[in-house]
Each structure stands twice: as C-alpha cells, then as structure tokens.
Amino acid sequence: MQGETMRYNRMHLFFWLYAAVLALAAVLFSSPEEILTGLRTIVCTEDSLITDYVLIAGPGAALMNSALVTGISIVLLKLSREPFNGFSLVVIGLMSGFSLFGKNFVNIWPILLGTWLYAKSRREHFGKYISVGLLATALAPAVSYIALDNGWGNPVAGLITGVIIGFIMPPLSAYTYKIQNGMNLYNVGFACGLVAFLLVPLISSMGATPTTQYHWAEGYDLPFGAALGTLCVILILAGLFASGKPVLSVWAGYRRLLTTSGRAPSDYLRMFGAGPVLVNMGVNGLIGMAFVLGGGGELNGPTVGGILTIMGFSAFGKHVFNIAPVMAGVFLGSLVMHWELNNPSVQLACLFCTTLAPISGYFGWPYGVLAGFIHSSVVLYTGSPVAGMNLYNNGFSGGLVATVLYPVIIAVFQHRKPTLVDQDYFDPMEHDEPVTPPPAHQITEEKEV
Incomplete structure (x- = not known):
C-alpha cells in the first residue's frame, strides 16, 4: 500500500503541475482583462461542435478554461479516493483537451451532479463512477444549449437535462462497452452519441432548433506547435531519465508496450510503469502534430485537444504501431473521397480516428487501415443528426465501425470465436510495480473454431 500511495502522490503533483502550466500559458498569451472577458464569453456560448474557444474568446481564455476544468477534474479524482492509474491520465487528457472547444468550468457540473446522484441511488461510492x-x-454542449437558447430553453431546463444525462451514463456506458469488445477506446463517446440521438429529436420536437457550428481558429501553428513540441520532448526525456529506472530498462519497457494490441482495457501505466508511458505520450503527441501540420491543418483549440486526447490514451491503449495504420486509412480516404485532408472535420477525424487503434493492434495493420478508411467517411455524417451536441462524435462513429467490423473480421476472415476482455492485465490489489502483459495467446483468449 505504501508503494501505491507514493505513486498516487507523484501523479497528483504531476497533474497539478500540468494545470499550472496551462494557467501560465494563458497569462502569457493574454492579459488578465482579456482572460476574464473571454471566460465570460465561453460560459455564455452554446458550445456545439465545432466551437473553438481560441477563436471566440482568445487563446488566453481558452487555456485558462482548460486549466480550471483540469483543476476541477484533479480535485474530483482525488476526492474519489480511487488510486490513480493509466485511465486517470486519459481523463485528464480528455478534460483538458476538450475544454478548449466545448467543455467549460460551468456546463460540466449538472452532468457530474447526475452521476453523483446515480452513485447515491445505488448506495455506492462516487469514486466508482467519477471517471464516467x-x-x-462530452454532452456539456447540450446543457449550454438548453440553458442559453433564447426563446426556447432556460437554465433550469439545462440543469435538469444535465442531471438526467449524468444519471443514465454509468449504466449505459457499461452496456455499450460489451457490444464493442474493447475495439473502440472512446466507449463513453459511443454511449453519449446514443443519448444525443434521442435528445436532439426530442428537443427539436418541442420547438428547439439546434445546429452544428463552425468556429475554427487559424494562425496559431507557431506558438501552439512550439508549446506542444516542448511538452512532448520533456515527456520523452522525463520517461527516459527521470522515472527512477535505468534508460535501457525504460526503453525495453517501451518496446514491449509497442507489442500490445491496445484492446480495452489496457492500463499501460500498471503494465509497464511510468517511464515507458511518458515516452509513449511524447512520441504519440509528436505524431499527432506531424499529421495535422503535414496535412495542411491548423493547430488550434480542437486539434490541440485531439492531440492531448491521443497523449492521454497513450497510457491506455494507443501507441505508434496501432494508431499509424488507422491514421493512414484516413489519409487514404482523402485521396479517393470528395473531401480534402485539410478540412477541419477531417483534421479532427485524423486525430480521433485513433479510437480504433485496437483493431489495428489486435487484427493487424491492414484492418487498421480499413477501419480508418471507413471511419473517415462515417464520422462526417454522424455529427449532423446530433447537431454537434456530442463532443466525442468520433467516439460514436468509432463505436459504429467497431461494432460492425469486429464480428465480420472474426467470423469471415479469421474464423474464430469472439470473446470479450473483462479484466485488465494486472492484479487490482497489487499494482505498485509494472506487470508484464501475458503472451498474446493468453490476451486474446480465443480458440480456433
């Protein structure tokens, strides 16, 4: 337990340092007056996809909002009394990233309240459901829209809607996980998409007129690129030289990490330790930046949020060998489909398509390319029916692709019996030290028919 406590404290300090860096960057970008004015604009905006806070409120306000949301997330994770692990890094990565384009320090509270009420109704500790x-x-834009839409919604209706969303998400996400067989890392995004598909028609039938948005900042490649690149290099160096393990040991751990499929749940922090995970985060962040800039894209709120998401999931399923084929599939789609790689929605698809990394890691790179190719088209059409209310739209489309591809690949191409991974590769009571993952044949637990 002492080792677990030490790891918890180290991650806690690391998270607060990250939040402080975001706040410092905000002050460097904008004056305090501009930040306060921008935060007011953020809170009073309806937030549906794509609403880039960098454009509507300025980079300082966007980064300060990210720092505030990150701080709230850290406090809630600590109060939950649940030990930090790889998924904690996922949560921080998503919360900090998406608070650059859709989540703010006000519209997240009704949903969190609903989840707390669900835990109380079950007479269980809130910590069990805090991550969910x-x-x-992801559905915070629905709260903002209903609360702020002039002539239709009101704050009370927005609060009630958020509470209902938070209340139903724990059981729904537990169910959707089962039908995706661990092949879609953004499982909650898939569940949120289902809720949005019910919510948007409901409020539209009552007179609301929600629509997708297009607020996309340009011209920030140099400052955001320099900041992100520096962060990635620091993570790599910290993993190699400041993790308390010999460099060769860290590198060997990273090489073993690259052999995993990434099928959920795969907690890399508990499987390999901090060093290889930090290296993986830095490498994947640089890959995300290279893909955006190489495709003629922009580094702004949404794309930086996508890169931070990839870096967060680098502790829970993503690595260069399983994300590259899926991203290549999106690139292939740009060559034959009627859209360009520098289209904003496609840029986001290039980053968030990595939700399907387990397909590539589990079945092989050709299937990863296929998954990315299909996803690049599907994701462009799943946002409109939900009017941009689900920030994890790629998670929803990724869930659709995974749900279809998994049984088809298993039954038609590989002739195996599908099984579900229920447990992660570590002992939940003894996870102080990294655990080497079992051999591939034990991981898959599948037999030839």
Missing part, C-alpha cells in the same frame, strides 16, 4: 461522470461531460 467526467467523460460524460
């Missing part, structure tokens, strides 16, 4: 509650804030 935080990720369910």
Whole structure:
C-alpha cells in the first residue's frame, strides 16, 4: 500500500503541475482583462461542435478554461479516493483537451451532479463512477444549449437535462462497452452519441432548433506547435531519465508496450510503469502534430485537444504501431473521397480516428487501415443528426465501425470465436510495480473454431 500511495502522490503533483502550466500559458498569451472577458464569453456560448474557444474568446481564455476544468477534474479524482492509474491520465487528457472547444468550468457540473446522484441511488461510492461522470461531460454542449437558447430553453431546463444525462451514463456506458469488445477506446463517446440521438429529436420536437457550428481558429501553428513540441520532448526525456529506472530498462519497457494490441482495457501505466508511458505520450503527441501540420491543418483549440486526447490514451491503449495504420486509412480516404485532408472535420477525424487503434493492434495493420478508411467517411455524417451536441462524435462513429467490423473480421476472415476482455492485465490489489502483459495467446483468449 505504501508503494501505491507514493505513486498516487507523484501523479497528483504531476497533474497539478500540468494545470499550472496551462494557467501560465494563458497569462502569457493574454492579459488578465482579456482572460476574464473571454471566460465570460465561453460560459455564455452554446458550445456545439465545432466551437473553438481560441477563436471566440482568445487563446488566453481558452487555456485558462482548460486549466480550471483540469483543476476541477484533479480535485474530483482525488476526492474519489480511487488510486490513480493509466485511465486517470486519459481523463485528464480528455478534460483538458476538450475544454478548449466545448467543455467549460460551468456546463460540466449538472452532468457530474447526475452521476453523483446515480452513485447515491445505488448506495455506492462516487469514486466508482467519477471517471464516467467526467467523460460524460462530452454532452456539456447540450446543457449550454438548453440553458442559453433564447426563446426556447432556460437554465433550469439545462440543469435538469444535465442531471438526467449524468444519471443514465454509468449504466449505459457499461452496456455499450460489451457490444464493442474493447475495439473502440472512446466507449463513453459511443454511449453519449446514443443519448444525443434521442435528445436532439426530442428537443427539436418541442420547438428547439439546434445546429452544428463552425468556429475554427487559424494562425496559431507557431506558438501552439512550439508549446506542444516542448511538452512532448520533456515527456520523452522525463520517461527516459527521470522515472527512477535505468534508460535501457525504460526503453525495453517501451518496446514491449509497442507489442500490445491496445484492446480495452489496457492500463499501460500498471503494465509497464511510468517511464515507458511518458515516452509513449511524447512520441504519440509528436505524431499527432506531424499529421495535422503535414496535412495542411491548423493547430488550434480542437486539434490541440485531439492531440492531448491521443497523449492521454497513450497510457491506455494507443501507441505508434496501432494508431499509424488507422491514421493512414484516413489519409487514404482523402485521396479517393470528395473531401480534402485539410478540412477541419477531417483534421479532427485524423486525430480521433485513433479510437480504433485496437483493431489495428489486435487484427493487424491492414484492418487498421480499413477501419480508418471507413471511419473517415462515417464520422462526417454522424455529427449532423446530433447537431454537434456530442463532443466525442468520433467516439460514436468509432463505436459504429467497431461494432460492425469486429464480428465480420472474426467470423469471415479469421474464423474464430469472439470473446470479450473483462479484466485488465494486472492484479487490482497489487499494482505498485509494472506487470508484464501475458503472451498474446493468453490476451486474446480465443480458440480456433
């Protein structure tokens, strides 16, 4: 237990340092007056996709909002009394990233309240559901829209809607996980998409007129690129030289990490330790930046949020060998489909398509390319029916693709019996030290028919 406490404290300090860096960057970008004015604009905006806070409120306000949301997430994770692990890094990555374009320090609270009420109704500790509650804030734009839409919604209706969303997300996300067989890392995004598909028609039938938005900042490649690149390099160096392990040991751990499929749940922090995970985060962040800039895209709120998401999931399923084929599939789609790689929605698809990384890691790179190719088209059409209310739209489309591809690949191409991974590769009572993952044949637990 002492080792677990030490790891918890180290991650806690690391998270607060990250939040402080975001706040410092905000002050460097904008004056305090501009930040306060921008935060007011953010809170009073309806937030549906794509609403880039960098454009509507300025980079300082966007980064300060990210720092505030990150701080709230850290406090809630600590109060939950649940030990930090790889998924904690996922939560921080998503919350900080998406608070650059859709989540703010006000519209997330009704959903969190709903999740807390669900835990109380079950007479269980809130810590069991805190991660789901935080990720369910993908539907925070629905709260903002209903609360702020002049002539239709009101704050009370927005509050009630958020509470209902937070209340139903824990059981719904538990169910959707089962039908995706661990092949879609953004499981909560899939669940949120289902809720949005019910919610938007409901409020539209009552007179609301929600629509997708297009607020996309340009011209920030140099400052955001320099900041992100520096962060990634620091993570790599910290993993190699400041993790308390010999460099060769860290590198060997990273090489073993690259052999995993990434099928959920795969907690890399508990499987390999901090060093290889930090290296993986830095490498994947640089890959995300290279893909955006190489495709003629922009570094702004949404794309930086996508890169931070990739870096967060680098502790829970993503690595260069399983994300590259899926991203290549999106690139292939740009060559034959009627859209360009520098289209904003496609840029986001290039980053968030990595939700399907387990397909590539589990079945092989050709299937990863296929998944990315299909996803690049599907994701462009799943946002409109939900009017941009689900920030994890790629998670929803990724869930659709995974649900279809998994049984088809298993039955038609590989002739195996499908099984579900229920447990992660570590002992939940003894996870102080990294655990080497079992051999591939034990991981898949599948037999030839």
